[in-house]
Amino acid sequence: MLYIFDSTEKLIATLPEGSFFDAIHREVLNGENTFRFSFPGNKEDVQYITEGNLVAFRDLDGYFQLFEIKRIVDNHGDGLIRTAHSEHIYYELLDDIVTDKRPVSNARVALEGMLENTRWQAGVVDDLGVSSTHAYYESALSGVQKVANAWKGELRWRCVVEGGVITRYVDLLAMRGTDTGKQFAYSKDILSIEREVDTSGVVTALYGRGKGIELDSGSYGRRLTFADVVWSTGAGDPVDKPAGQEWVGDPEALARWGRPGGRHRFDVFVDEEETDAERLLEKTWAELQVRKNPRVTYRLDVVALEELTGYEHEKVRLGDLVRVIDREFKPELVVSARVVEIERDLLDPANTTLVLGSFAPTIVEATINTAKRLNEMANRPFNTKWLDGKISVLQNAIENTQSYVFQTADDGILILDAADYATATKAMKLGGGIFAIANQKDGQGGWNWRTFGDGAGFTADEITTGKLTASVVQIGAGTTFEPGYDPSEKADRSDHDELSSIVSEHSSLLTAFSDEILLKADRTEVDELNQTVQQHSAQISTVADQVSIEVSRLEGEIGATSDELTMVKSHFDFTADGLRIRKPGSPMQVSISNEQIGLIDSGQLVAYINGQEMNITRAKVLQSLLVGTHVIEKYSDEITLIRWVG
Numbered sequence: 001m002l003y004i005f006d007s008t009e010k011l012i013a014t015l016p017e018g019s020f021f022d023a024i025h026r027e028v029l030n031g032e033n034t035f036r037f038s039f040p041g042n043k044e045d046v047q048y049i050t051e052g053n054l055v056a057f058r059d060l061d062g063y064f065q066l067f068e069i070k071r072i073v074d075n076h077g078d079g080l081i082r083t084a085h086s087e088h089i090y091y092e093l094l095d096d097i098v099t100d101k102r103p104v105s106n107a108r109v110a111l112e113g114m115l116e117n118t119r120w121q122a123g124v125v126d127d128l129g130v131s132s133t134h135a136y137y138e139s140a141l142s143g144v145q146k147v148a149n150a151w152k153g154e155l156r157w158r159c160v161v162e163g164g165v166i167t168r169y170v171d172l173l174a175m176r177g178t179d180t181g182k183q184f185a186y187s188k189d190i191l192s193i194e195r196e197v198d199t200s201g202v203v204t205a206l207y208g209r210g211k212g213i214e215l216d217s218g219s220y221g222r223r224l225t226f227a228d229v230v231w232s233t234g235a236g237d238p239v240d241k242p243a244g245q246e247w248v249g250d251p252e253a254l255a256r257w258g259r260p261g262g263r264h265r266f267d268v269f270v271d272e273e274e275t276d277a278e279r280l281l282e283k284t285w286a287e288l289q290v291r292k293n294p295r296v297t298y299r300l301d302v303v304a305l306e307e308l309t310g311y312e313h314e315k316v317r318l319g320d321l322v323r324v325i326d327r328e329f330k331p332e333l334v335v336s337a338r339v340v341e342i343e344r345d346l347l348d349p350a351n352t353t354l355v356l357g358s359f360a361p362t363i364v365e366a367t368i369n370t371a372k373r374l375n376e377m378a379n380r381p382f383n384t385k386w387l388d389g390k391i392s393v394l395q396n397a398i399e400n401t402q403s404y405v406f407q408t409a410d411d412g413i414l415i416l417d418a419a420d421y422a423t424a425t426k427a428m429k430l431g432g433g434i435f436a437i438a439n440q441k442d443g444q445g446g447w448n449w450r451t452f453g454d455g456a457g458f459t460a461d462e463i464t465t466g467k468l469t470a471s472v473v474q475i476g477a478g479t480t481f482e483p484g485y486d487p488s489e490k491a492d493r494s495d496h497d498e499l500s501s502i503v504s505e506h507s508s509l510l511t512a513f514s515d516e517i518l519l520k521a522d523r524t525e526v527d528e529l530n531q532t533v534q535q536h537s538a539q540i541s542t543v544a545d546q547v548s549i550e551v552s553r554l555e556g557e558i559g560a561t562s563d564e565l566t567m568v569k570s571h572f573d574f575t576a577d578g579l580r581i582r583k584p585g586s587p588m589q590v591s592i593s594n595e596q597i598g599l600i601d602s603g604q605l606v607a608y609i610n611g612q613e614m615n616i617t618r619a620k621v622l623q624s625l626l627v628g629t630h631v632i633e634k635y636s637d638e639i640t641l642i643r644w645v646g
Contacts, residue, residue: 002037005054009166013048015039023346029176029318030148030155033088035067041080049084056159057346060315063158066166089168090157093118093141101143104132107151107172114143123169128153132273148172150273154319174629177319177339184302185325194299202257203291205249205264208284210274224274226281238285248285253292298324298337300354316354318342324356415599417588428581428590
C-alpha cells in the first residue's frame with residue numbers, strides 16, 4: 001500500500017498493491033535514500049502523483065518511510081505510464097540552517113541542538129559517550145551528519161502517522177542492524193554476484209591537521225600538527241616518525257602502492273576538534289590503516305526469502321553482518337560483511353540487490369577442501385547401494401550447520417558431559433541433518449566421532465513393517481530390488497574403506513578447530529543461537545514419527561547397520577515431550593524438545609538453552625568474547641585486553 005499526501009501533508013489517495021508497479025526503494029547506510037514507482041496514466045489517481053506531493057509506505061519493520069516526489073516522467077509506449085522519482089523527506093533538512101552550534105556533550109544533546117527549529121525530533125539515541133563538533137552557517141542535515149561522525153553513530157530515519165499528523169524522527173544508533181547469522185549461498189538465495197576492487201582512493205601517507213590554534217586576540221591561526229611528536233618502533237610505536245615531520249607513512253603500503261622511486265601517495269586528514277598533538281597522530285595513523293587498502297565491494301542480486309512462509313528467520317536489514325558463500329568464484333568466495341546498501345522491490349521479493357563492504361574471511365581452507373573431496377566421492381559409482389546420500393549429507397552439514405556453543409559456527413551444536421571441554425569424556429554433536437557421538441579423544445584433544453544418524457535415518461514406520469535382528473534382516477514377501485542389484489553380493493570393501501577414510505579425515509579437520517571455541521555473550525549472538533536451536537529442535541521433534549530405514553537398499557555390511565540400530569535403541573528415548581539421549585548406566589542425559597535443549601545430571605537439570613536464554617554454571621572462552629561493542633580477548637598468557645570494535 002502506498003499513501004499519497006499533498007504538500008500540506010493531507011492524505012489525498014491510497015494506492016493498493018496491484019495498482020502500481022516497479023516500486024524500488026534504495027537506501028545507503030548513513031547516505032542516500034530514494035524511492036521510485038510507476039502508475040498507469042489512464043487511472044484516475046494519477047492526478048495525485050505529481051511534483052511536490054508526498055508518498056509513504058511501511059517498511060519491513062513497520063516504520064513509515066516518507067518521500068517527496070521530485071521528478072515525474074510520463075512515457076507513451078504500449079500505454080501511458082507515469083513514473084515518480086522521490087527523495088526521503090529528511091532531505092528537507094538541507095533547507096534549514098544551523099547558524100552556530102558547538103556541542104560538547106552526549107549524543108542526544110548534540111543531535112537535539114542540530115534539529116532545533118526544524119520539523120524533526122531526536123528519537124532513539126544510544127549512549128555513545130561524550131564528544132564534540134560544531135556547525136557554523138550550514139544546513140541542519142550537515143550538522144546531523146557531523147554529530148553522527150563525531151559520536152561514531154549510524155542514522156535511521158522514520159515517521160509516525162497518527163490522527164492525520166506526521167511526526168518525524170531521526171535515531172542515532174551505535175550500529176544499525178545485527179549479526180543475525182544470515183548466510184547467503186549461491187544456488188540458494190543468490191542470483192548473481194559482482195565483485196569490485198577500487199584502488200583509486202588508496203594512500204600510503206597522511207598529513208595530520210587538528211583544530212586551529214587560538215590566538216591572544218580570540219581568533220584562530222594555523223591548525224595543530226604533530227610535527228613535534230616522535231614515534232619509534234624501538235619504543236613500541238607502530239612506525240618511525242621523526243621530529244619535524246608533519247606526516248606519517250606506512251612502509252608496507254608504500255612497498256605495495258607507492259609511486260616509482262619510493263614516493264608516497266599523500267593526502268590530508270583533518271580533525272577540526274582535536275587539540276592534542278599525540279592524539280592527532282594516533283587518529284591520523286588509524287585513518288591511514290583504513291585508506292591504505294583498496295575499496296572492495298560486492299553487489300548481490302538475491303531472493304528475499306523472509307517474504308516466503310516459513311523463512312521469516314532469513315530476514316536481512318541495512319547494517320546487518322551477513323555471510324556470503326559462492327564456491328564458483330576462483331578463489332572461492334567465503335566472506336562476512338555488513339550490508340551497506342539495500343535496493344528492494346516492494347512488490348517482488350526476488351528483485352533485491354545488496355551491496356556489502358568491510359570483508360573478512362570466515363572459514364578455514366581445510367574445511368573447503370574437505371567439502372570438495374566429499375563432492376568428488378559423491379560422483380563415484382559405489383556397489384554399496386545403502387551408502388547413497390551419506391556423502392551429500394556430510395557436505396550439507398559442513399556448508400549449512402551453524403551454532404555458537406562450544407565449536408565454531410561450522411561445527412554444529414556440541415553437547416558435553418562436563419562444562420570444561422578439556423575434562424569432558426562424552427560428547428554429542430547435532431548438525432545439519434547429522435547426529436554423531438564420541439566417548440574417546442585422539443592424541444590432539446579432538447573427538448573420535450561416530451556417525452549414528454542422519455537425515456535419512458531411523459523411521460519407525462518402515463522398521464515396524466518387518467523383522468530386524470542383530471545379524472540378519474528379514475524382508476517380507478513381495479519385496480523387490482533394483483534391476484541388476486543382487487542383495488547376496490557383498491559390498492566392495494575397498495569403496496567402503498575409502499569412504500570411511502574420507503569421513504575420518506573430515507572429522508579430524510572439524511575437531512581441530514577446538515582452539516576457536518567461543519561463547520558470545522552479545523544478545524544478538526544469543527538470539528542467533530536460539531534460532532539455530534529452534535530449527536534443530538523442530539527437526540528432532542519429528543524423528544519419532546519419521547523413524548525409517550529403506551530396507552530395500554540394504555546390502556553388504558549388514559552387521560554395521562544392526563549395530564547402529566542397537567545403539568539408537570539403547571541411547572534414545574522418544575516421548576510425547578521430546579527426545580532423551582543417554583548412555584545406560586550414566587547419570588548424564590540430554591533432553592531435547594521444541595522449547596529447549598537441556599543437560600541432566602542425576603535427574604537434575606544443570607544446563608539449558610531456551611527462548612532468549614542460555615543458562616550454564618561455567619563457560620570457558622579460550623580466545624575472545626564479544627560483549628556489545630567491545631571484545632575481551634587474550635593478548636598473551638599474562639595480559640587480557642578489552643577493545644572497542646564499533
